[in-house]
Amino acid sequence: MRRLSWLLVVAALLWAGYWALAVIGIERGVLQWTELRRSEGWLAEVATIRTSGFPLAFETRFEDISLVDPETGLGWTAPQFDFRAEAYAPTYLDARWPEMQEILTPFETIGIEAAEIRAGIGLVPGPTLALDTSEMSLSSVFLRSSAGWTARLEDGSLETRRLEDDPLAHAIAFSAHGLKPAGEFLKRLDPLEKLPTIFTSMELDMEAAFDVPWDRHAIEDRRPQPTALNIRLMKALWGPMKFEAAGTLKVDDAGMPEGDIAVRAVNWRDMLEVAETGGWVPLEFLPTIRRGLEILAGLSGNPETIDATLRLSGGFVRLGPVPLGPAPVLRIR
DSSP, X not given: OHHHHXXXXXXXXXXXXXXXXXXXXXXXXXXXXXXXXXXXXXEEEEEEEEEEOTTTEEEEEEEEEEEEOTTTOOEEEEEEXXXXXXXXXXXXXXXXXXXEEEEEOSSOEEEEEEEEEEEEEEEOSSSSOOEEEEEEEEEEEEEEETTSOEEEEEEEEEEEEEETTEEEEEEEEEEEEEEEXXXXXXXXXXXXXXXXXXXXXXXXXXXXXXXXXXXXXXXXXXOOOEEEEEEEEEEEEETTEEEEEEEEEEEOTTOOEEEEEEEEEXXXXXHXXXXXXXXXXXXXXXXXHHHXXXXXXHHHTOTTEEEEEEEEETTEEEETTEEEEEOOOOOOO
16 A cells, blocks of 8 residues: 555656646747747747646646748737647647737738637647647637728638648638628629628638648748649538539649639629629620620529539639639738
8 A cells, every 4th residue: 555655656746747847848949939030030029928737737828929920021919829738648739819819911910809719739749740630610700900991700610630641731621601801892892782791601621732741830931832722612602692612723833723623603693793893804804704604504504503614724714615814823921
């Protein structure tokens, strides 16, 4: 019995030592990281780091955070940021963002207010801490820009999972409900105000491959860039309009996509009217586009629905035989 008691005491002391050393490692690692960023010209400040949760968890709070990357002009400021990790599984983090924070860009500052932004983040053990899995939930998010616009989101979720057969690829699932975009964006989309001001829902289920891993270097050096997209389902519902898409794209070093995407557009005439009144379609091409879409709708068997292939090639986009304009550049700043 006495021997067992001594073993328990020794085990408790070893565990306490492990917990204390881990806390020192967490706090010293963050301070060293910010010092290194400052030596590279960043604004990198964390006023206070506190860790509690002994003996079963590491509950760390960072206070008065300011991070700005001089190369991209992107930054983040927040009064606090919390994460929690079980002491026996320190590479899975439960992160919680504050109710108010700011995103800085070269063009504007975006204030974010939210009832809740939290995420579970699984990291691969090792010095680079590559992202393995993540799941984020957002509730009652309000954005206010220094450029004068505002936007709202009722709720949303994002899940990612690194693929076992390709460590540079991730499965991504995103959904959003009750999205009210910026007023200027809505005016450009729908200047005649014929449609609801709130997007009912948006969903995305896809796999994305990147040129380098999403790890600590994605913050320190540069963001990984997409090399391929496998879109299993992209769906958006706005008033009477419904859009669905699926397909695969290859992305070159310049961010230009190549490939085919099958699309379905319900109430496409409303979509074309939005594009016309918003100035998204050159007026000289509008009659050609309308005639082409009418032909495509006739082939689908329903004059209000288009089932066709969106082809991205050579820097341009075509819907069946109908030219739509330049292809988007897929680059992450």
